[in-house]
Amino acid sequence: MVQRTGDGAGMAVEDWSDGVMEQDKAKTSPPEPSRRSFLKKVWMVLGFVALAEFIGLVVAFLKPRKPRIKEGDFGGIITAGAVDDFAPNSVTAFRQGKFYLSRLEDGGFLALSRKCTHLGCTVTWDSEKKRFECPCHASAFDNKGNVINPPAPRALDLYAVSIENGIVKVDTGRKAQRKS
Numbered sequence: 001m002v003q004r005t006g007d008g009a010g011m012a013v014e015d016w017s018d019g020v021m022e023q024d025k026a027k028t029s030p031p032e033p034s035r036r037s038f039l040k041k042v043w044m045v046l047g048f049v050a051l052a053e054f055i056g057l058v059v060a061f062l063k064p065r066k067p068r069i070k071e072g073d074f075g076g077i078i079t080a081g082a083v084d085d086f087a088p089n090s091v092t093a094f095r096q097g098k099f100y101l102s103r104l105e106d107g108g109f110l111a112l113s114r115k116c117t118h119l120g121c122t123v124t125w126d127s128e129k130k131r132f133e134c135p136c137h138a139s140a141f142d143n144k145g146n147v148i149n150p151p152a153p154r155a156l157d158l159y160a161v162s163i164e165n166g167i168v169k170v171d172t173g174r175k176a177q178r179k180s
């Protein structure tokens with residue numbers, strides 16, 4: 001705003017525009033303290049979010065994990081059955097467990113992987129010939145898994161067998177490789 005005072009020649013001009021603009025600025029921009037308190041609130045909210053995420057991570061880390069492999073599934077412990085269910089000199093296939101349970105003449109048990117040690121084809125048990133045969137390249141193994149016909153380079157792998165209260169259990173998560 002411009003205000004004129006005095007006579008024509010010596011007229012003084014007062015410029016109020018700065019004052020008006022200052023007033024306008026004061027009207028349009030929020031007062032400094034409220035902007036500070038707004039920023040303070042934003043930081044508090046962000047802090048709470050970060051804290052909640054951190055607590056969530058800690059809880060997830062400390063929470064006991066469910067076993068990925070259930071008992072009875074391949075990779076876990078499979079209950080094969082009672083010892084007396086398996087006759088000496090017999091071989092029983094466990095498809096779900098991907099192994100054969102071979103009961104030897106002396107009453108012992110071997111859990112043999114069904115994976116051929118040549119290139120991994122699935123071997124089958126021939127009950128007449130009393131041997132495992134691979135359909136891919138004709139490898140053959142006896143009932144202990146030993147190679148009786150190459151090209152398989154070594155015996156069939158073994159899974160850990162345990163007997164608890166007369167029940168045979170096979171741990172398909174523990175496989176042992178044999179050298180020959």
Ligand code: FES
Nearest residue numbers: 116118119134137
């Ligand atoms: S994969 Fe079994 S003989 Fe080749």
